[in-house]
Amino acid sequence: MRATKITDPADDRLADYRDLTDVALRRVLEPEGGLYIAESAKVIARAIAAGHRPRSVLVQEKWLADIEELVTDPVPVYVVTPDIAEALTGYAVHRGALAAMHRPVLPAVAEVVAGARLVVVLEDIVDHTNVGAIFRAAAGLGADAVLVSPRCADPLYRRSVRVSMGTVFQVPWTRLPEWSEARGALHDAGFELAALALADGAVPLDAFSARRPERVALILGAEGDGLSRKALEAADTVVTVPMAGGVDSLNVAAASAVALWELRAR
Numbered sequence: 001m002r003a004t005k006i007t008d009p010a011d012d013r014l015a016d017y018r019d020l021t022d023v024a025l026r027r028v029l030e031p032e033g034g035l036y037i038a039e040s041a042k043v044i045a046r047a048i049a050a051g052h053r054p055r056s057v058l059v060q061e062k063w064l065a066d067i068e069e070l071v072t073d074p075v076p077v078y079v080v081t082p083d084i085a086e087a088l089t090g091y092a093v094h095r096g097a098l099a100a101m102h103r104p105v106l107p108a109v110a111e112v113v114a115g116a117r118l119v120v121v122l123e124d125i126v127d128h129t130n131v132g133a134i135f136r137a138a139a140g141l142g143a144d145a146v147l148v149s150p151r152c153a154d155p156l157y158r159r160s161v162r163v164s165m166g167t168v169f170q171v172p173w174t175r176l177p178e179w180s181e182a183r184g185a186l187h188d189a190g191f192e193l194a195a196l197a198l199a200d201g202a203v204p205l206d207a208f209s210a211r212r213p214e215r216v217a218l219i220l221g222a223e224g225d226g227l228s229r230k231a232l233e234a235a236d237t238v239v240t241v242p243m244a245g246g247v248d249s250l251n252v253a254a255a256s257a258v259a260l261w262e263l264r265a266r
Contacts, residue, residue, distance in 0.1 A: 003064065003077040009088040014078060016100035017058050017088055034103045036156035040095035041066040046166035047101055054099045060085060063096035103156060106174045109147065109182075113189050116144035117215050118263055121176065121186075121193075123149045123231050124222040125252060131155055132163030133253035134220065139167035141260035146173040147182075147217075183234040191217040195235035196259055197227050198249060202240035209262045218259055220252050 057077045085093040176182040192213040221227030
C-alpha cells in the first residue's frame with residue numbers, strides 16, 4: 001500500500017473526491033468515468049470482498065490502520081486531515097475513509113435472474129436513500145436480485161451505498177431495458193409481474209401471498225407519481241398493502257420491506 005500525505009485540497013490526485021455534494025455532476029461523471037465512491041472502511045471492505053477494485057483511497061490519519069488491513073494491492077492511499085477532507089468533498093467525512101472504486105460491468109438480465117424466485121424491480125425511483133434502503137430490505141428479507149429501470153437512481157451512488165450498508169454489493173442487480181422489452185424478458189424467465197400500487201381492483205398483499213407464484217417480480221414505483229402506465233400495463237397483477245388510520249400508502253422503501261416479508265420463502 002502506498003500512503004501519501006496531502007495538504008492541498010486542490011491537488012489533482014484528489015480529483016475523484018472533489019465536490020461530492022453536487023449530485024447532478026456526480027450523475028454525469030461517475031458512470032462515464034467508470035467510478036463510484038464507497039464511504040467507510042466497512043463499505044469499502046464489502047466492495048473489495050465482492051470483487052470490486054479501488055482506484056485510490058482517501059483516508060484520515062486515525063483510520064489509516066483500518067485501511068491498511070483492506071488494501072493490499074498497489075493502490076494509492078491519500079492521507080488528509082479532517083479539514084482537508086471537508087474542504088475537498090464539501091461535507092464532514094465522519095466515517096474517515098472514501099474510496100474511488102472502478103465500476104464493474106453490469107451483467108445481463110438473464111444472468112442475474114437465473115435461479116431466482118423473488119426479484120425486485122425499481123422503476124424510476126430517483127431518491128438515492130430509498131434505493132439504498134430497498135437494497136437493504138432485499139438483502140435482509142430474502143430477495144434474490146434487484147432490477148432497476150433505465151431512469152432509476154444509481155445504486156452505486158455514494159448515498160445509496162451508505163444507506164444500504166454495503167448490501168448493494170451483496171444482492172445481484174442490473175439495469176432493465178424499457179418495458180417493451182423487459183416484460184418479455186421477465187415472462188420468458190418464468191416470472192409473474194406483480195405491481196405494488198394503489199388501483200381499483202388491486203389484490204391485497206396477503207391474498208396474493210396466499211397463492212404466491214413460483215417466481216415473482218415485485219415492481220415498485222417512483223416517489224410521488226408511483227408506477228407508470230406502461231409498468232401497470234406490463235404487470236400481470238396489481239397488489240396493494242392494506243392500510244388503516246386514513247393512511248393510503250407507505251414510503252416506497254417501507255412498502256418494499258412489508259411486501260418482501262410477506263412474500264418471503266417459507
